[in-house]
Amino acid sequence: MSDPTTSPVAGRLSFVDRYLAVWILVAMAAGLGLGRLVPGLGDALAKVTVTGVSLPIALGLLVMMYPVLAKVRYDRLDTVTGDRRLLLPSLLLNWVLGPALMFALAWIFLPDLPEYRTGLIIVGLARCIAMVIIWNDLACGDREAAAVLVALNSAFQVLAFSLLGWFYLSVLPGWLGLEQTALNVSVWEIARSVLIFLGIPLAAGFLTRRLGEKTKGRTWYETKLIPRIGPFALYGLLFTIVVLFALQGDAITSQPFDVARIALPLLVYFALMWAGAMALGKVVGLGYPKATTLAFTAAGNNFELAIAVAIATFGATSGQALAGVVGPLIEVPVLIGLVYVALAVRRYFPDPIAPAAKPAAEPEDSARV
Template sequence: MATKRLSFFERYLTLWVALCMVAGVLIGQAVPGVVSSLRGAEVGQGSHINLPIAVLIWLMIVPMMMKVEFASIRDVGKRPVGLLITLFVNWVVKPFSMAFFAWVFFRYVFAAWISPAEADQYIAGTIILAAAPCTAMVFVWSYLTDGDPAYTLVQVAVNDLIMLVLFVPIVGLLVSGASSLTVPFDVLLYSVAMFIVIPLLVGAGLRLWLVRRYGLRWMEEQFLPRLAPLTIAALLLTLVCIFAFQSQNILGKTVHVVLIAVPILLQVYMNSSLAYGLMHRWRVPYAIAAPGALIGASNFFELAVATAIALFGPESGAALATVVGVLVEVPVMLSVCSVCNKTRHWFNQEVGA
């Protein structure tokens, strides 16, 4: 298979993300009044769901949801091993390993630099981050590694459905167990509804209507490509908003940002290696193994940031921890993509599963 040529945006993805992060911090410092007003805008009074971020996330996720053909789930029975490994890493290993690493590092290893109250917040934030498997950006990572798009679609679709059921109880259990914080389940359920259920239903409804009216080929070859710039712009603007809202935290707690990144990086590389290794052990084809490893490594950071803000506030340590996840997400995922591309020959003789 020929190596895929990257577009201009894909080739410099890390640069665009970095520029948006810097721009967000600068905006937060330059016009704090405007940023404060935007940060205080909520979807509903007392919801703690930030309206600008909600709109941007919907603009980013709905086009991705429109790509998900849930009918394709029935075909996964022909090659179930890759999906089972992905689900095992995402829901059995990932959130619990993150809770363990966060507890060890923030409670003990970094205790000299972090107060117990800050440790509670950082543990909560990293758990929320790990409990939300990546959705939108997985399609980019799969593309960069020549992953099987149909199987990636199934992996994402199944993860979305499971997230509707498991995200709330896992976050509630682990945050309450690993820290002294209490998770208000009504707010968490509201966040899941706003950032998973609504985009999922809107995307599925639009897909069904467009396919019936214009045909599948028109939608996939003409309509969805036109939405790509909107999706990218929404992603970058989301990062600008997030970093503007967190500018004081980031500049005031630079050392903490570095410390928070340590357990996140550790568990990300551990989980991606575990998923990739299990795929190889069970003779899963490379085009399934690579996206599986990437899904196991990355996070649905849009939902994580929004949930942390909804639960603990935009200036909380939990929100800062999820933002650090955003900070390391793209460079880390690009490095995992690079490793997958360089080791694809490991799978050349493997039998499909």
Template sequence: MELVLASPASTVEKRLNLFERYLTLWVGLCMVFGVLAGRWAPGMVATVRGWEFGEGSHINLPIAVLIWLMIIPMMMKVDVSALRNVGSRPAGLAITLFVNWMVKPFSMAVLAWLFFRYVFASWISPSEADQYIAGSIILAAAPCTAMVFVWSYLTDGDPAYTLVQVTLNDLIMLVLFAPIIGLLVSGASSLTVPYHVLFYSVLAFIVIPLAIGTWLRWWLIGRYGQQWFEKNLLPRFAPVTIVALLATLVLIFAFQADNLLTKTWHVALIAVPILFQVYLNASLAYGLMWWRRVPYSVAAPGALIGASNFFELAVATAIALFGAESGAALATVVGVLVEVPVMLSVCRVCNSTRQWFRVEVPA
């Protein structure tokens, strides 16, 4: 391999598809539709909200099914065999793991505690602060799984590195996701985390989807080949995951109708620490990559992985722990609302500063 300076002019312009580009708009429309449904058909919404796996479980059956329709296709992209290349980019991998698991959830806990307990104390009650802190922590404790491939593509990131990082993060989540949430939510708020519900959430929304996705990937590739699986099959799931995401948001906003109508200002307040956290972690990861002279194709996705979130898992976990009408669920949904514009801004920064790094190309 030969190291050469990157040329910004050589970069081919890349674009998001229609859904990804206007995700914030779609989320806003879902908010409007859901709130209207909650106000105009409260009886129907209450009935749907009551469909749970068990009384008091907080795990809403329709939302759980929709979450599975989103998460399983994402898990089918995870290639466990890619972990044999885990040592090929040790510096970049170490930095992104450090930011993802040692900095990101803890910095979010501090920022959420600071903003909701003190900076915004005049506008929100202590109980609301507890809920928003919990939701923010849950959001930050789930590293991105799906959209990070889009961000990596937009910044000319190394696909192999991105795949290794996502696969490793998913496996680490099996072990660390629940303990980190339990520790930080209990420490930064007065809420009691029902650990048995948290355990079942990890089982339902990480372990089972990962196992199903891994098995389906192995079986389908063995039967039809990797080319057919990646080029023909996976793209067919895109409309399913999109519809499932939008339907989930409509239900959540319908359940949150009263909160949103009486606390619209809170959506903007919740977004503030989330934005701080995203830019903090992206800057930290990107700066450490530059300091360690990591190639740009690794530095860019490393910064993006450290900044974005697995919001589908975060929403499902917040609902399971505190209910679909809770402030914690609302906080995770705000994460969905700001995800695309914020991450696109990080992509623009990476693309405009690629000359700071060196990029690997075939000799």
């Protein structure tokens, strides 16, 4: 079997990006090892909170998202907001098909484990707002489109999360004669998660671009500042993964069979949502960048919110909380793998503007993070 790092697709990436899967796996292993080997580390990290939000995780996510959002060309957002071929499929995938699919998979794979099943359904309701920006950027998706779709998901999340939780955990199971569960979460808890994990880095990225271009010009901003702050996205990502897995390292490593039971429906979910969205993007005539953005925003989930809701409602040691933590355990390696799949299928999405003149390698592709 040939080495994937020597393929033409991998050759377009920088050394750091080419081996990103390795760095992520090392960070996951380090976090699990620390959580398992250092007594009380998970409890100590869990206590470092501000208004119920884990400060280490919030710090890592802010550092991770800021450089990517500083790269967004905010003056191009109007070309995305008017694109119904992108916006309507995104709303359908995220708020109709995604929660329904996770509900079905949770009941199919975990009919005898109500706590884990409820945790998975909560994960399915928490649509993407954070790490998906990183995966989209690595796969050379449309940055502006990602910013719009993430903002759109955030607005819908504040308005619809509690209502959907009530429907999928109480109403629909009752209609189907299944076990019902209550989910009590305030709109403020959801809004707070959105404001912290999206609002702060979005505002910082927007102001950085606006002030940087105004004082130094766009050329300086794109060629000098962005390359300097870009690597911090990777540092923030790896730090977040280490902290996240250290928090639940003991629970994950001491219950491997339970983790495997939770992981299986998640694997099916990510594969179906990503592949279905990518195919839909091609069918409706989206080019590769926007189809990729559609796929990653449909497949990704807001695990920060899902974990926070599960802990606040059912407790930190509950099965619902463990299911929420297993979410990123599976999502991170699966979606980074799908980055490589996306780049590999890129050739099936000819450039809608100039299909015969597309360069062999685009300058942006070698400096995505």
